[in-house]
Amino acid sequence: MIIEVEELSKSYGEIKALDGVSFTVEEGEIFGLLGPNGAGKTTLIEILCGLRRLDKGGATVQGYDLIKDTYKVRGVIGFCPQETLLYDLLTVRENLAFSASLYSLSSKKFKERLESSSKVLGIGEFLNRKAQHLSGGMKRRANLAASIVHDPAIVILDEPTVGFDPNMKREFWHFIRELKKEEKTVLLSTHDMYEADELCDRVAIMHKGKIAALDKPTVLKEKIGGQATVHIRVRSDQAQKTRALLKEYHFVAKDKEINIPAKDAWQTMHEISNKLISHGIFTEKIEIVEPTLEDVFIKLTGSRLTGSEVS
Ligand SMILES: Nc1ncnc2c1ncn2[C@@H]1O[C@H](COP(=O)(O)OP(=O)(O)O)[C@@H](O)[C@H]1O
Ligand SMILES: [Mg+2]
Structure with missing residues (x-):
């Protein structure tokens, strides 16, 4: 366990x-804290990084006690806050050199870290650009590179992709996975x-x-998220006939959309599809909808990840 x-x-x-x-967090894993605004994520992270005081309890990070060895703990963690801490008028290289100076890195070590960050985070192509001229995605990558310039074993990121569109998120996830490859x-x-999933x-x-549940995403979805459902949409003029045909299933229907919870969703989808076709009903859509981590969250708390109550 690298964090306890x-x-x-x-x-x-x-x-x-x-x-x-x-x-506890195992060495080499990507561990997520998933929760809505106000859940306590930033407080927890900043306590672990030695930036806020705790009231009760404790933690060890790579064997160092958070309270007794705060400085050692800080040395093994690279903390990447949500807002970027780059100096606009400095180039990316200069920003990284500044961060390196805070950790008293030798120039040899700094050169190695520049090379490694260029490889792992793809910042090589804009090392000489001023921070103010970077795109949002580049800025976050440069910020991450600055946070880990001292080569920490542990990288902690607070909501790293807030404000990103789906493509930018995907790109950033790639770089986080690269960090995992670097052990x-x-x-x-x-x-x-x-993102969590x-x-x-x-x-x-x-x-x-509080931590309401903790496990692999697949296990959480399977154990807490509930059953998969077969989702069908039919033509409006066939909706009534479809419902009559499916009356033995415990479905939930709204107009021409019908959801059938099923233990064995593939088998059920196959059965239903055959039945409808043999009665001349052609579905506009038939698919299996698996439970998501949002469903898990709703089951555990009765509210959504956006914080709103489930009606
Ligand atoms: N410096 C602070 N002073 C007072 N209340 C705070 C402070 N920081 C956080 N809180 C409160 O603590 C709770 C958890 O906040 P936070 O750790 O920021 O959660 P998250 O990062 O999950 O949104 C919230 O109710 C928030 O309003
Ligand atoms: Mg927060």
Whole structure:
């Protein structure tokens, strides 16, 4: 275990931002904290990075005690905050050199790190560009490179892709996976269920300062998310006949859309498809909808990842 968190609590006045949080992160995994705004993600991350004080509990990071060895802990972590910390008027190379100076890196080591970051994060092509002239995606990559210039074993990112469009997200996920290939341990927070699902080996679902569940995304979806459903859409004039034909299934229907929860969704889809065709009904759409991490979150908390209540 590279990170061990035990019974961590933190309040701001009356607000319990963290309420007895415990978990461990294995070396080399991408570990996600998934939760809506206000869940306590930033508080947890900044405590682990030695930037905020905790009230109760404790943590060790690569064997170092968070409270007794705060400086050692900071040395093994590269923290990439949400807002970029680059100097606009400096080039990317100059920004990285500045970060390196904070860690007293030798010029030889700095050169190695520049090469490695160019390879792993693809920043080589804009090293000589001023930060103010970078695109959003380039900026975040340069910011990440600056956060890990001291070659930490652990990389911690707070909502790294907020404000990105889906393509930019995908691109950034690629770079996070590259860090994993470099045998870094990655801890990141997100409120994007797709990000958690696509990227993370394990996910802790956070809600109101607590961890509501923790496991691999596939296991969470299977164990908590519920059954898959077969989703069909038929022509409006065939909707009624379709419902009558499917009456033995426990479906939920709305106009010409019908959802049938099924243990064995593929088998059920096959059965239904054959039945409808043999009665002259042609579906406009038939597909299996698997539960998502949002479904898991709703089952656990009764609210959505956006924070709104489920009606
Ligand atoms: N510096 C602070 N002062 C007072 N309350 C805070 C402070 N930082 C966070 N909080 C509160 O603590 C809770 C958790 O916030 P935060 O850790 O930022 O969650 P997240 O990052 O998941 O959105 C929220 O209710 C937030 O309003
Ligand atoms: Mg936050």
